Amino acid sequence: MGIDLHFTKGQGTGNDFVLFTDADGEIDLTPTQIASLCDRHFGIGADGLIRAVKSTMIAEGARSLDEDAAAEWFMDYHNADGSPAEMCGNGIRVYAKYLLENGLAELEQGDTLVIGTRSGVVDVQRNLTGFQADLGRWRLDGGEPLVRAKNLQVARPGLGINVGNPHVVVALADEAELETADLTFIPHVEPEPVEGANVEFVVPLEPLVRNGVGHIRMRVHERGSGETLSCGTGAVAAALAIRYWAGAGAPNQWRVEVPGGAVGVRMYATEDGEHVALSGPAELVFQGDVTLD
Template structure:
């Protein structure tokens, strides 16, 4: 058995197991990740964040793309052990973890680039906690029909990549949002090749106040189920709401999720429009857990 030191953290209720593996000596198999994230037999979490130096991990090195300023790779796994491109709440909690462990510094006015499977994400300190530039987003040219338990008819969904794949569904009433059953994965037609997170969205009344758009959201994450929050999902939901609202819609949004509130901001960049996500990050506790030796399990 191997003792694995971990920290538990969350961003607006989206919770994670965090593990420091600077030298890349203890990659985790999907079965190990699933065991750690199990809420009955493990620590319990929506996903796992492994901190490894980019020069100690082939994938991290590739994602850093030769930039020696990108020291850390966020190896993110869903609760079932599957690989995900990025995690908007996770990147903030990951940053808080690096700082708490003395693995990185982020002075006022500074920025911290982190390699992810969705590209390099730049994180900054803000009043609400941390803000992350999620990079360029894209509206996918596909019409997706979404069927959700407890909603009488299937609904059209807007497909957005940021950088995870999302399908966003607008609901007419708050009662529909509250009554939707997300205990099972929504049915998508056509089914995306890599799967997708599904966001259900209802606008606030009024939709825009003091130049800021406001929506409520619930989410079912692929590989994790319904979660209290999804960072890239909040960004996708705000982008969809702006798209539906038309050209006069604002570029700053507040997204209320069951676990709290997140800020989303769209802004121009050299390679196209980017979207930034801001919100809190909290480290809850640390501990040690026993796992079978790595040699007894596959790492992928």
């Protein structure tokens, strides 16, 4: 028998997702089924798939509830190739929009929606651009892995940054070089990260800082999805890397331009260390029904 699935297509700065509700955790899609849904030629087409499931109904959700009992909903996210992923910065904003629009959660101005993910609990609030997600503490993995990308003549050093999922950020000389990189091919990172990594290529804009806000431009190759129009956690990693390289005096607020638009990144101190927040739009594009073998 086939699986009848009612889905919603959503996007945040061009990073697009297939979303569906499975509150009781009864629909267990295979990686092949997920990949077929995300296929842009033979399926719906998306950078990833998000299942809305109650935290009590998924094993990873128990850890979220231990962290915060308010994390009623879990974002069960998979990349376009069907592989599970820890977090998705654009995806969590779209997921919040999906929960609200479908009456699964409520979020008044100034309140917080608590969502469980594989990288921990994420707090989401409304703001002027759409939603802001507190991605929590970040970690500098450091090192100088060498990154090779097609059409870039020499390998470049990268910087490892973890914001709940792994990233390697590479600074390029100028925007022309950024456009030259062919990210239809997977960048080669040496040494290769054990769990893979998203790879961001970034250039500072001129001037770098305007009115206390840093401005950068980025392209990304996402682990398990290929080049995407945007990557929320990648934008956060890129801003953190540029701030790290810029040194003392660099701002804690950034605007990151991606092919699909722009997102905001903010770093701020908390009692348990520095947190980083991502803000930007979220849109639900259309709904439909599909039957899977």
